[in-house]
Amino acid sequence: MAIAKDTVVQFHYTLKDADGTVIEASHGNEPMAYLHGHGNIIPGLEEEMAGKEAGTEFVATVSPEKAYGQRDETAIQRIPAKHLQGAKKWKKGMVAHVETDKGQRQVTVIKVGKFMVDVDANHPFAGKELTFEVKIEDVRDATAEEIQHGHAHGIGGHQH
Numbered sequence: 570m571a572i573a574k575d576t577v578v579q580f581h582y583t584l585k586d587a588d589g590t591v592i593e594a595s596h597g598n599e600p601m602a603y604l605h606g607h608g609n610i611i612p613g614l615e616e617e618m619a620g621k622e623a624g625t626e627f628v629a630t631v632s633p634e635k636a637y638g639q640r641d642e643t644a645i646q647r648i649p650a651k652h653l654q655g656a657k658k659w660k661k662g663m664v665a666h667v668e669t670d671k672g673q674r675q676v677t678v679i680k681v682g683k684f685m686v687d688v689d690a691n692h693p694f695a696g697k698e699l700t701f702e703v704k705i706e707d708v709r710d711a712t713a714e715e716i717q718h719g720h721a722h723g724i725g726g727h728q729h
């Protein structure tokens with residue numbers, strides 16, 4: 570069956586940046602599963618998935634606008650080091666959690682001072698053109714429960 574709204578898709582992928590460097594890959598793990606038509610994956614990849622069937626392999630290059638958006642330079646902030654959660658000592662490039670009034674956010678440490686730390690709250694893939702090499706493993710109808718929850722269950726999906 571072809572991928573359409575309210576189908577659950579299992580797929581393997583390799584994600585590369587514009588230089589061809591592998592950023593992430595699902596191979597060696599369970600395939601990733603998502604509920605199509607519910608914004609579970611980035612828009613650019615969901616568009617490419619539509620209409621394809623199990624066994625199909627394809628390569629899709631997705632612009633930042635259809636992936637994680639452009640970088641927001643105002644998302645770089647200087648905050649007290651004691652507000653960072655996740656490690657005792659901080660170094661450039663480490664990922665920390667910070668409590669904000671909008672809940673917990675993930676930030677990347679870009680500069681460490683004695684008491685203050687510069688962090689970047691942009692998504693690590695913001696501003697990047699992303700290339701996905703995809704192999705579709707399985708396509709099935711979603712259950713009523715999956716549609717109600719808005720996500721896939723089972724292998725590669727949500728575990729309740």
Ligand code: ZN
Pocket residue numbers: 714715718720721722727729
């Ligand atoms: Zn659920």
